[in-house]
Amino acid sequence: xxxxxxxxxxxxLRRLAFGVGTxxxxxxxxxAFAVPAxxxxxxxxxxxxxxxxxxxxxxxxxxxxxxxxxxxxxxAAFMSIGAFSTYNLLLRAPFLPLPxxxxxxxxxxAxAGVIFGLPSLRIKGFYLGASTLGAQFLFEWLFTNFSWFSxxxxxxxxxxxxxxxxxxxxxxxxxxYYLVIATTVLLIALAFAIVKSRVGREWMAIRDMDxxxxxxxxxxARRKLLSFGISSFFLGIAGALWAFGYLxxxxxxxxxxxxxxxxxxxxxxxxVATIFGNFxxxxxxxxxxxxxxxxxxxxxxxxxxxxGALANLQHIIFGTIIIVLLIKEPDxxxxxxxxGVEALRSRARSSN
Amino acid sequence: xxxxxxxxxxxxAAAMAVTLLGSASxxxxxxxxxxxxxxxxRTGPYAPSFIPFGAGNIDYLRYINEVEGxxxxxxxxxxxxxxxxxxxxxIECYERYKNGYNGALTAAIYPHSSGLDVALTDKAxxxxxxxxxxxxxxxxxxxxxxxxxxxxxxxxxxxEAQIIVDYIxxxxxxxxxxxxxxxxxxxxDSGYGRDTIEPLGIxxxxxxxxxxxxxxxxxxxxxxxxxxxxxRANADWVFLRGWGVMTPVAIKTAARVGFPADRIIxxxxxxxxxxxxxxxxxxxxxxxxxxxxxxxxxxxxxxxxSDILDKGKSxxxxxxxxxxxxxxxxxxxxxxxxxxxxxxxxxFGNRPLTAAEGQWALEHLDIDQKRIAELGAEGLISPLKTSxxxxxxxxxxxxxxxxxxxxxxxxxxxxxxxxxxxxDVIKAKAAAYAKExxxxxxxxxx
Numbered sequence: 001x002x003x004x005x006x007x008x009x010x011x012x013l014r015r016l017a018f019g020v021g022t023x024x025x026x027x028x029x030x031x032a033f034a035v036p037a038x039x040x041x042x043x044x045x046x047x048x049x050x051x052x053x054x055x056x057x058x059x060x061x062x063x064x065x066x067x068x069x070x071x072x073x074x075x076a077a078f079m080s081i082g083a084f085s086t087y088n089l090l091l092r093a094p095f096l097p098l099p100x101x102x103x104x105x106x107x108x109x110a111x112a113g114v115i116f117g118l119p120s121l122r123i124k125g126f127y128l129g130a131s132t133l134g135a136q137f138l139f140e141w142l143f144t145n146f147s148w149f150s151x152x153x154x155x156x157x158x159x160x161x162x163x164x165x166x167x168x169x170x171x172x173x174x175x176x177y178y179l180v181i182a183t184t185v186l187l188i189a190l191a192f193a194i195v196k197s198r199v200g201r202e203w204m205a206i207r208d209m210d211x212x213x214x215x216x217x218x219x220x221a222r223r224k225l226l227s228f229g230i231s232s233f234f235l236g237i238a239g240a241l242w243a244f245g246y247l248x249x250x251x252x253x254x255x256x257x258x259x260x261x262x263x264x265x266x267x268x269x270x271x272v273a274t275i276f277g278n279f280x281x282x283x284x285x286x287x288x289x290x291x292x293x294x295x296x297x298x299x300x301x302x303x304x305x306x307x308g309a310l311a312n313l314q315h316i317i318f319g320t321i322i323i324v325l326l327i328k329e330p331d332x333x334x335x336x337x338x339x340g341v342e343a344l345r346s347r348a349r350s351s352n
Numbered sequence: 353x354x355x356x357x358x359x360x361x362x363x364x365a366a367a368m369a370v371t372l373l374g375s376a377s378x379x380x381x382x383x384x385x386x387x388x389x390x391x392x393x394r395t396g397p398y399a400p401s402f403i404p405f406g407a408g409n410i411d412y413l414r415y416i417n418e419v420e421g422x423x424x425x426x427x428x429x430x431x432x433x434x435x436x437x438x439x440x441x442x443i444e445c446y447e448r449y450k451n452g453y454n455g456a457l458t459a460a461i462y463p464h465s466s467g468l469d470v471a472l473t474d475k476a477x478x479x480x481x482x483x484x485x486x487x488x489x490x491x492x493x494x495x496x497x498x499x500x501x502x503x504x505x506x507x508x509x510x511x512e513a514q515i516i517v518d519y520i521x522x523x524x525x526x527x528x529x530x531x532x533x534x535x536x537x538x539x540x541d542s543g544y545g546r547d548t549i550e551p552l553g554i555x556x557x558x559x560x561x562x563x564x565x566x567x568x569x570x571x572x573x574x575x576x577x578x579x580x581x582x583x584r585a586n587a588d589w590v591f592l593r594g595w596g597v598m599t600p601v602a603i604k605t606a607a608r609v610g611f612p613a614d615r616i617i618x619x620x621x622x623x624x625x626x627x628x629x630x631x632x633x634x635x636x637x638x639x640x641x642x643x644x645x646x647x648x649x650x651x652x653x654x655x656x657x658s659d660i661l662d663k664g665k666s667x668x669x670x671x672x673x674x675x676x677x678x679x680x681x682x683x684x685x686x687x688x689x690x691x692x693x694x695x696x697x698x699x700f701g702n703r704p705l706t707a708a709e710g711q712w713a714l715e716h717l718d719i720d721q722k723r724i725a726e727l728g729a730e731g732l733i734s735p736l737k738t739s740x741x742x743x744x745x746x747x748x749x750x751x752x753x754x755x756x757x758x759x760x761x762x763x764x765x766x767x768x769x770x771x772x773x774x775x776d777v778i779k780a781k782a783a784a785y786a787k788e789x790x791x792x793x794x795x796x797x798x
Contacts, residue, residue: 041451045447046447144543156546159470171478248474249473308394311392311436312395314395336362
C-alpha cells in the first residue's frame, strides 16, 4: 500500500514541482543574464564562456551517445564544420545576420553528421567509433589543405569578420558572453523539447534495445540518422561559438582529436543521458586544470619539486580525480547531485 | 561516507574552487614592480624546447634583478603561467595577467606560441595590450599601422626564405648561378610550414631557380615518399621547415636515400641541438638558419655563468643545456623585454610601465651595435630598430650554422635580408586584412 500512499498526493505535488521548476528556470535565466554585472573580463572570457560552450558541445554528443546509444569520437570535426561554415558565410554572404548564419552553419554540420552517421546503420559500438574518427581526420585535413576555407589566410586561421547583431557589436567579453548564453539557452530548450518528444523516446528505445525498437515499429535507421544530424547541429553551433565567442580565432587544429576526447569525457563525467550534467562535466574539464594551477600560486608547493615537476604533477592529480570519480560515481556528477538532493529531501521528511 | 556528506563535500569543494578561481590571492605585493608574465609549456609535446628557453629567460631576468638591481631600479616580477602549448590555456593566462598582478603592471605579453599570437590579435586590440613574439609572430603584423599591438620582433619566415636563397647563391658563386638550380622545400603541413611557399615563389621567379614544394603531414614520422620525390627530382638543395620530431626523421631519411646532409638547410625551429642530435651520425654536416646563435662565448653568457649558474640560481636543471640554441633564444627574448623597458623609462621615467607605455617603447626600440656591445651580446643578436611602420625591426638577419656531430659551428656572419623585397606584398596583405576587419590604419607619426 505504500505505493498508493505515496502516489496519492503526486498530482498536486507535481503541479507544485512544475511551478517550482518554472520559477527556477526564470530565476536561472535572470541570473544568467545578470552575470556580466558581477563577473569581470577574466571570469567571462576564460572561465564562464568556455565552460558554457563545452557544456553545449557535451549536449550535442550526449543526444547521440546518451540518448540514442551511438558512439562518436569525431565530435570536434563537426565543431570545426560549424566554425568554418560560420566564417565563410559571414565572409561570403555579408547580408546574412549572425543568428541566421549560426543556424545555417549548424545545418551544414548536421548534413555532415548524417553522412558520417550512415555507417551506424550497419555497425555498432567501437566500430562506429572508428568511422566517426574518420570524420575527425578528414575535416582536419580538409581545412588545413584547402586554404579556400580560411580565405587564403597566411596562417590558415579564421577570425570572425564581424560579430554583431543589429549593429550591436559583440566583440567585448560581455558581448560575447551574451551571444554564447543566449544561443545556449535556446539550444537547451530545444534539447529538452527533443528529448521529451516522441523522437527522444524512440531514441531511448533504440539505445536500450534496437531490435525490440524495430519490432514495435520504430524506424531505427531514420531515427539514428536524425540523431546524428541533431547532435551535429548542436556541435556545429558550439564549434562556431568556440571559434568566435571564445578563442576569437581558430584553425583546424583547434578541433583536434583531443577536443573530441574532452567532449567524450564531459559526457561521461557529467552523466550519460542528462542535459544539465554536461555543464557539470564541462566545468570539471575546463576548470580543474586552472584550479590546480591557481592552487600552486596560493600554496607554496615548491617542496614537491621545481616548476616543471609541478606542471606535470597537475596532470597526475587531474588524471587521478577522473579515475576516482569514474570509480565512485560511474553515473556522473549529475547523478551524484541528484541523489544528494534526494537524500536532503528524505532527511528533511524524516525530521518532520 | 554517506551520500549526503559526499554531496556536501562536493559542494564545499566547489565553493572553495570558486574562491580560488577568483582574484583573491595571498601572494606578495607587486606594487612598484614590472610584471613579466612568463607563459610556460613545461608539459606537453614541446616541453623539451621550452625548458632551456624558459631558463634563458628567467636567468637573464634574475641577473637583472639581483645583480643590476632591476631595470633602472625597477624590479621585474616573473609570474609563470602554464599553457601546455594549448591556445585555450594560453587565453586563460592572458586574461589572468593582462591587467597586472597584485599591483605589478603589465607592459607587454610574450605568448610563446604562434597560434596563441594569432588568437590574441583581436583581444589585444580591444584590451590595448602589446603582444610580442620574437621569431614567431605574424609577418603581416610587421605593418604596425594596421596591427598596433602585435610585435613579430626579430625575424619572420619570409626573410628566412630570402636568407636561405642568399646563402645558396653565396655557395653557388653569385645570384646569376641560381638559374636552373633546384631548391626543394620540405615543410610541416601547417600554417607555419606553408608560410614560405609564397616568398619562395616570388624569389624563384626573380632568380630563375626551380621551386619544389613538398608537404609533410603532422607530426612527420613518415617521410620515405617525400625524400624519394626529392631524389627523383634531383634537387640540389633542401630547405627543411620542420618542427618537433619531423626534423630528425627528415635528416635520417635523407641519409637513407643518399641525400647529403650538408645540402639540407634547416629552418630556425629545426636548428636546435635537440633537432640534430637524435639523427645521430646522419646529421653530421647538416646546416640550419640561426637567429639565436648557440655557444657560450659571448660576454653576457659569461656573466650569466658566473653570477647565476655558478651561484646555483639558474632555472636550468641540466647545465649542459647552457648556451644551446633555445637557452640563448630565451636570453635574447629577455633582452628585448628589458631593452624595451629601458626605452620606455627614458620617456616616462624610471617606474613600471603601463601597457600603453610598453606599446610606445616597443615601437621605438633601437638596439644598435653600440648597445649590443654594452650588453655583451656581440654576435648573439643583430641590430634591432622598430617603428610604427615596421614592428619587426628594420634589419632582419640570420647566421648559418652547421652540426659537427656534437655541437653547432657558426658558418657565416649575419646574412641580412632585404626588407624592401617583400615590403609591398606585406603592406598589401595588411591593407586587405584591415579592410576585412574594418580597421582604420593609423598614420605613422613617430
